[in-house]
Amino acid sequence: MKVADRIKNIEESKSVGLASIVAQLRSEGRQIISLNVGETDFPTPKNIIEATQKALAENETRYSLVEGIKDLRIKIAEKVKRDNKIDANFENIIIANGSKNILYNxxxxxxxxxxxxxxxxxxxxTFPESVKLASGVPIIVSSKNLQLDLHAIENAITSKTRAIIINTPNNPSGEVFPKEDLEKIVALAExxxxxxISDEAYELLTFGNIPHISLASISKEAFNRTFTVQSFSKSYCMTGFRIGYLVAPxxxxxxxxxxxxxxxxxxxxxxxxxAxxxxxxxxxxxxEIIEDLETRRDFAYNLCKDIFPKTNKPDGAFYLYPNIEDFLGERFATDVDLAKFILMKANVAILPGSFFGTPGYLRFSFAASxxxxxxxFKQIKEAL
Ligand SMILES: Cc1ncc(COP(=O)(O)O)c(C=O)c1O
Known part of the structure; x- marks a missing residue:
């Protein structure tokens, strides 16, 4: 059997790949703690479950408008106007099967x-692979201390540059980018x-008084060239519903x-x-969800810093992303080796920074109990 070059040229989602290794280890009787997954362990809020059950009972089980039911698009337009300061109406909205699907499209x-x-x-x-699937060329640009390196971004622009992807709050780092940097991105784009492409999947999950800024809200010109990608998955604990949306011209x-x-x-x-x-x-x-996550962040941060001193305190999302270069050498040559060791010897699943284009880091999700x-962290400390 032969698969097309298009498929040969992309990599399987490495985070999804690890999930199947964890499932295999569990089936062999190993007790693995998952700090690798991109979802919280909170139940989906009751009002959402009840509305879905009611829709099923009322036979809302047929084809509906391709772009999404009108009431939902109207409500999303109201929400982005109110909360994100994006001047959209329902014709600026399309719904798809999660924001992953939106990005591909x-x-x-x-x-x-x-x-x-x-x-x-x-x-x-998923970012580079979605670009490749469209026959595009991902141009990977290194950041500075996990923040945007505007100078490097400017140097990467060519006559073929069609778009930039900005993801704040960021997966995997949990960093939130400051407004001034977002304004500079808009100026470069103009x-x-x-x-x-502004991936705002974690928009509601910022801590303390850190605001989430939507790029499309910066100016009318920004709105005209920004695709705001949002999702119900993370903020409302609805990962399995597969509902994401785009706000765009x-x-x-x-x-x-x-x-x-x-x-x-x-x-x-x-x-x-x-939704x-x-x-x-x-x-x-x-x-309540956000406060609970903030408590978990503080708790996880202290334990992680105790083992990996170069741990950042993230302002958003639900990941810690310590730099672990000081641990690399004879015992572990790479972050992938260290992540494998932690899985096999400490029974904790996490992801290496190499998966995200930054070798020398590890990603820990703190959206666990x-x-x-x-x-x-106790098991990791003992194993190391
Ligand atoms: C940055 C980012 N964007 C998009 C998604 C996709 O979310 P969904 O397809 O569930 O909306 C994820 C999921 O992990 C993510 O981390």
Whole structure:
């Protein structure tokens, strides 16, 4: 059997690959603590479950509009206007099967063969592969201390640059990029006429008084060239619903709608009713989730720093991303070796920084229970 070059040229999602190794070890009777997964262990809020059940009971089980049910797009437009200060209406919105699907569709819609997309490190594993699947060329640009290196980004711009991907709050680092840097990205995009893909999957998950800034809110010009990618997965604990959306200029939405009409049609109709209810989740319920995550962040940070002194205190998302270069040498040649050791000897699953374009780091998710976080770092300390 032969697969097409298109598939040969991409890598399997390494984080998904690790999940199957963990499943195998568990089936052999090993007790593995998962600090590798990109989802919280909170249950989906009750109001979302009830609205989805009601939609099922009312037979909302048929094809619906390819771009998403109108009520949901209207509600999302209200939400992004109010919370993200993005001047959108429902025609600026399209729903798809998670923001992963949105990203794939964006590149299929805007990339011609050979077009370049700038991706600052560390990056989420799917970014370069989605660009390659559209025959584009990912241009990986190193960052400075996990923050955007604007000078390096400017140097990477060529006549083929079509877009840049900015992800704040960031997976894997948990860093939140300051407004001044986002404004400079907008200025570079305007000067050199390229698009900005703003992945805001973790928008609601920032800690303390750190605000989340949407790039499309910076100016009218920013709105006209920014594709805001958001998701119900992380903020509302709805990873399995597979509902993500894009806020973008209408002509891009129309192009994506054309693609989606052949690719997948609408995303799950009754899940969209769950998403509609998610937007009505009380501020108090959302704050409880965020406060709980902040407690876990502080707890995990102290334990992690005790083992890996170069641990950053993230302002958003739910990951710690310590620099572990001081641990590399004879015993562990690379971050991948260290992550493997931690899996096999400490029974804790984490991800190496190499997966995200930054060798020398490890990613720990703190979206696990306090007991699991405590046990995980204890086991790692003993194994090391
Ligand atoms: C930065 C980022 N973007 C997008 C996604 C995809 O989320 P979903 O497809 O569930 O909306 C993830 C998931 O881990 C992510 O970390």
């Amino acid at each position: 964006i590149f299929q819609t805007i990339i011609n063969p050979g077009d370049e997309v700038i991706i600052p490190t560390p990056y989420w594993v 000067k050199n006429n390229f698009y900005i 209408k002509e891009i939405i129309r192009g994506m709608n054309k693609l989606q009409s052949h690719l997948s049609g609408n995303s799950c109709t009754f899940a969209q009713y769950g 509609l209810a998610a937007l009505e989740t009380s501020e108090q319920d959302l704050n 306090i007991e699991n976080i405590k046990a995980a």
